[in-house]
Every structure is written in C-alpha cells, then in structure tokens.
Amino acid sequence: MRFWLFLLLLISVALALGPISMVAGGGESGFVDGVGAQARMFKPIRLAALDSDSVVFADINNHAIRRVTRGGVVSTLAGGPDKKGYLDGPAEKACFSSPHGVAVRADGTIAVADAGNDVIRLVTPRGKGHYDVTTLAGKAGQGGNVDGANGQARFSAPHSLCWGVYGELYVADIGNASVRKILEGQTTTAVKEGMKYPMDLALDSKQNLWIADAGLMQLWRWNAVDGLTAPFPSVKLDMPHGLTIADDDTVYVAEMKANRVISLDMNGVPTTIYNTGLNRPAAVLWETGGLWIADLGNHRILRLNLL
Numbered sequence: 001m002r003f004w005l006f007l008l009l010l011i012s013v014a015l016a017l018g019p020i021s022m023v024a025g026g027g028e029s030g031f032v033d034g035v036g037a038q039a040r041m042f043k044p045i046r047l048a049a050l051d052s053d054s055v056v057f058a059d060i061n062n063h064a065i066r067r068v069t070r071g072g073v074v075s076t077l078a079g080g081p082d083k084k085g086y087l088d089g090p091a092e093k094a095c096f097s098s099p100h101g102v103a104v105r106a107d108g109t110i111a112v113a114d115a116g117n118d119v120i121r122l123v124t125p126r127g128k129g130h131y132d133v134t135t136l137a138g139k140a141g142q143g144g145n146v147d148g149a150n151g152q153a154r155f156s157a158p159h160s161l162c163w164g165v166y167g168e169l170y171v172a173d174i175g176n177a178s179v180r181k182i183l184e185g186q187t188t189t190a191v192k193e194g195m196k197y198p199m200d201l202a203l204d205s206k207q208n209l210w211i212a213d214a215g216l217m218q219l220w221r222w223n224a225v226d227g228l229t230a231p232f233p234s235v236k237l238d239m240p241h242g243l244t245i246a247d248d249d250t251v252y253v254a255e256m257k258a259n260r261v262i263s264l265d266m267n268g269v270p271t272t273i274y275n276t277g278l279n280r281p282a283a284v285l286w287e288t289g290g291l292w293i294a295d296l297g298n299h300r301i302l303r304l305n306l307l
Contacts, residue, residue, distance in 0.1 A: 021070075023300060024072040024074050030042065034074060041074070042061035042062045043059065044294045044299065044301055046101045046160055047301075048102045048110070048285065049285065053069050053070050056102050057102065059079075061098070063116075064080050064099070065078045065079055065123055070303065078091035078092075078123055083095040090131075090133075091132065099116075100114075103169070105163050111169055115159060117138075117140040118142065120136045120138055121134065122134050137153045137155070143157070143175065153182075155176070156174070157174050160201050168182065169181070170201050174197055174198060174199065178191060179191035179201065179211065190222070191220075191222050194220070196213055196216045197215030197216075199240065199243075217238065218232065218236060219232060219235075240255060241282050242283035242293075243284070246286045252291060253284070254281040255281070259279060259280065273291065274291075274293070278293070280296045281293055289306055291303070
C-alpha cells in the first residue's frame with residue numbers, strides 16, 4: 001500500500017513540474033546556501049554557464065555572485081547581504097552593490113556588471129574553489145559615459161555582459177543606452193544609436209551580437225560591418241529582458257511582462273516554451289538539452305528539459 005502511495009506521489013510531482021528538471025529557491029526571498037527549495041535568493045537576474053554541471057548567477061538584493069548545480073545545490077562565490085558596498089580582494093571579503101550581469105570566460109573568470117557601483121569586476125579563480133575579485137573598468141561611485149583606458153572609463157548602471165571570441169567583453173550600459181566594448185585595457189563604445197534600454201546580450205554562431213531592448217520592446221542584431229539592424233522589425237515583444245541563442249541559432253527570449261519564455265523562428269514568430277507560474281522571468285540560458293531560467297519575482301532558478 002505504501003509503495004502505491006509513493007508511486008502516486010511521484011506521478012503527481014512529475015505532472016506538476018512538467019518539463020522542469022530542477023528547481024532551486026522559490027517562494028520567500030532570503031539568503032541561504034542549500035539544496036533545492038531549501039535555498040534562498042533575493043531577485044536572481046542573470047545566468048552564465050560556469051562548467052558542465054552548473055551556472056553562475058547574479059543575486060541582486062543579496063549583492064552576491066552565486067552558483068547553482070544541475071542538482072539544485074546553491075552556493076555563494078562572492079558577496080552577500082552583509083557585504084553591500086565596494087571592495088576588491090579575496091572573494092570571501094569582497095563587496096558588491098546590486099550586481100546584475102555575469103559572463104564566464106573560457107578560463108573560468110567571471111565578469112560582473114556591478115550596476116550599483118557603475119563598474120565592471122572580475123571574479124578570478126585562484127584554485128581549490130577560491131576566487132579573487134578585481135575591478136576591470138570604471139571607478140566605483142563615479143558613473144558617467146567616458147571611453148578610454150579602463151581606469152578612466154565610466155559606465156552608468158551596466159546591466160549585462162558577453163565575452164567575444166577575441167577576448168573582448170561587451171557590456172550593455174543601460175544608463176547610457178549603449179553597448180560598450182572592453183579589450184586590451186581600453187573601453188570603447190561599440191553600439192550607440194537606435195537603442196533605448198539594452199538589457200541583455202548574446203552572440204550567435206556567426207558572431208553577430210544580439211541585443212534585447214526592453215525599452216523599444218524588440219531585438220537588435222549588430223556586427224562591425226553591417227552595424228545595428230532589426231532582424232524582426234514588425235515584431236514587438238512584451239519587455240524582452242533575457243536573451244540566449246542555441247548552437248543552431250534558435251533565439252530564446254525571457255519576456256518579463258508576459259511572464260513567459262519563448263523561441264523565435266526565422267520570421268520572428270514566437271512559440272511559448274514555458275509560462276507556468278513564472279513571475280517576471282529575468283534571464284534565460286541555453287545549454288544542450290535544456291534551458292535555465294532566472295525567475296526573479298519568485299526568487300528561484302529553474303531548468304527545463306528540451307529533449
């Protein structure tokens with residue numbers, strides 16, 4: 001009898017979760033490292049693949065950079081609610097202010113858009129699971145719009161990041177309605193005209209930079225030859241906040257206001273991938289066989305099976 005009750009419970013859970021294979025956090029906000037529903041977050045907003053088993057995310061109101069595995073294990077790499085501010089050094093002591101964007105380089109270095117400090121930081125591995133935090137560009141507490149050497153560069157609420165294939169780092173500088181590029185110690189403006197609120201960035205297989213514009217409710221595509229173009233000029237999205245592109249160049253978008261994640265075909269026609277119980281989905285990250293979602297309003301991270 002107990003076996004059948006247990007089996008029915010498993011079936012009911014599977015039906016409730018549908019395509020979801022992992023959930024971490026959820027419900028109440030907070031700051032707790034742990035497994036699954038025991039973990040607590042406070043507005044997770046951006047995602048980046050850290051290794052084959054986990055992703056790193058920016059936890060805005062906890063002022064922290066955190067990690068979640070496929071098994072739902074959440075741990076903190078740097079920062080915390082008691083460490084709001086600005087301090088470089090060992091990750092155990094480093095301080096952030098409302099970090100928004102994260103992007104992982106091939107060597108495991110994590111770039112962070114530290115929006116509250118108006119700077120770009122690096123979280124660099126130093127072995128045995130430990131990290132050091134340094135400032136790559138900008139000056140804490142001095143927002144603005146200045147190109148030049150990284151120490152003299154100024155940003156305004158940098159929001160998301162994307163590493164390029166030549167070591168360049170693209171930054172969605174939302175306060176300046178621009179995309180900046182950091183390369184070899186210099187910060188330049190890569191994209192300026194046409195955008196309103198460049199919210200998220202992603203590269204496709206041809207190294208075109210895609211931009212989710214939450215102000216104009218559309219997607220942009222940019223490269224150095226063609227400049228800024230609108231791939232789907234007649235399609236208006238419902239606050240595109242998160243963007244990711246699969247290996248086959250399928251585009252996935254987290255529509256924050258519509259509370260859904262969609263895919264777009266070559267004509268921009270949307271297909272809903274997931275919308276069950278989402279509350280302000282802020283980011284989406286593709287990986288082989290699945291999608292990760294930062295469900296900001298529910299303070300949780302989801303992973304969906306796509307196979």
